[in-house]
Amino acid sequence: MRIPYVDLRRANAPYQAALLEAAGKVLTDYHYVLTPPVKAFEDAFAAQHQISECVGVANGFDALKIAMKALGIKRGDKVLVPAFGFVATALAVQAVGGIPIFIDVEAHSANMDIESYSRNWEGVVGIIPVHQFGFPANMDAIMKAAETHNCWVIEDTAQAHFATYKGKTVGTIGNVGCFSFYPTKTLGAFGDAGALITNHSEIANYARAYSNYGSTARFEHTQEGENSRLDAIQAALLSVKLDFAAADFEARNQLASFYNSNLKGCKGITLPPSAADCTHAYHLYVIQTENRSSLIKTLEEAGIGSQIHYPTPVHLQGVFKSLDYKKGDFPIAERLSNTVLSLPFFIGLTEAEQSEVVTVIKNWTEKG
Ligand SMILES: Cc1ncc(COP(=O)(O)O)c(C=O)c1O
Known part of the structure; x- marks a missing residue:
């Protein structure tokens, strides 16, 4: 049996007819740029988060950049970011002229460990926690640190749509999500797309104008800007999938719970984090093991796909060389880069396939 690590064709199959109809409607209505499908998606996404504003943009990277611009970042301002994860968060800080300041992460969750930051707060204007793999970061501690040090908080919610932290949906806790x-x-388009949400109308207004050439009225460009508009076809397709977001969230949790209960107690395997007061969006199902290359080989031989998210900690990426970080600076982030492994995980993965993955892993651990 060949088991892919991800299969978007299967994941999107249940919505196929509605998706084709929605895309067709954009074409027949000639609704191309910043048109009703974009507004409809923004309104629905804001409503599902019980927040006043949503601004659709071209991708998640732009959402981060635009949020920082809206919060007034200036060249040389420092922003705290996790040392483990996808490069986009820190790269976005650099792209707007800021300096990413890396922080180590928690071993169990791979999320920013704000309490480990004991360095200088001078010049730090903001904190960007990432809800890594779908599990909420420690927002109480992050918001407390932000308040103490007069910083803004942007939640990088790229991997955690609709996860909850102490009853609040992530993305709604900081200044911007x-x-x-x-x-x-977990809410995936059919190309690039992104958005930011906020309860602050001045941030939303800035972001809306910024993403459309700084335009506040037709041919009036009153502020800095670029073209980072959410594409109308992507918005229409996202609206279709948004209607199923709660069911998808549940489906991913069921898939995770199968792995959780069947892999529990496997020697040498650490399972994803959980907490009584949080829900996990399970963007990915990521285990940790010291003997990763052997497990990857065993899975490969059994026809099972897997991926490493992420093999190089962010502070050691070549693009940040000038910041002078070195190996050993963030031991937990560095260890995670050597131990994390994402198992096959997508809506449509069958129980037989999950059982096969579990059997192969169990046999591998028993051989030890
Ligand atoms: C944590 C995180 N932040 C930001 C991004 C950037 O999003 P995009 O690829 O839509 O620009 C991604 C993913 O791609 C991500 O995983």
Whole structure:
């Protein structure tokens, strides 16, 4: 049996007819740029988050950049970001002229460990926690640190659509929540797409204008800007999938719960984090094991796909060389880069396939 690590064709199959109809409607209505499908998606996404504003943009990276611009970042301002994860968060800080300041992460969750940050707060204007793999970061501690040090908080919610932290939906806790709808994300488009949400109308107004050439009225360009508009076809397709977001969230949790209960107690395997007061969006199902290359080989031999998210910690990426970080600076982030492994995980993965993955892993651990 060949088991892919991800299969978007299967994941999107249940919505196929509605998706084709929605895309067709954009074409027949000639609704191309910043048209009713975009507004409809923004309104629905804001409503589902019980927040006043949603601004659709071209991708998650732009959402982060635009949020920082809206919060007034200036060249040389420092922003705290996790040392483990996808490069986009820190790269976005650099792209708007800021300096990413890396922080180590918690071993169990891979999320920013704000309490481990004991360095200088001078010049730090903001904190960007990432809800890694779909599990909420420690927002109480992050919001407390932000308040103490007079910083803003942008939640990088690219991987955690609709996860909850102490009863609040992530993305609604900081000043701004930024989302990616990259096709593999839990709410995935069919190309690039992103959005930011906020309760602050001045941030939303700035972001709306910024993403449309700084335009506040037709041919009036009153502020800095670029073209980062949410595409109308992507918005229409996302609206279709948004209607099923709660059911999809539940389906991913069921898939995770199968792995959780069947892999529990496997020697040498650490399972994804959980907490009584949080829900996990399970963008990915990520285990940790010291003997990763052997497990990957065993899975490969059994026809099972897997991926490493992420093999290089962010502070050691070549693009940040000038910041002078070195190996050993963030031991937990560095260890995770050597131990994390994402198992096959997508809506449509069958119980037989999950059982096969579990059997192969169990046999591998028993051989030890
Ligand atoms: C944590 C995180 N932040 C930001 C991004 C950037 O999103 P996009 O690829 O839509 O630009 C991604 C994913 O791609 C991500 O995983």
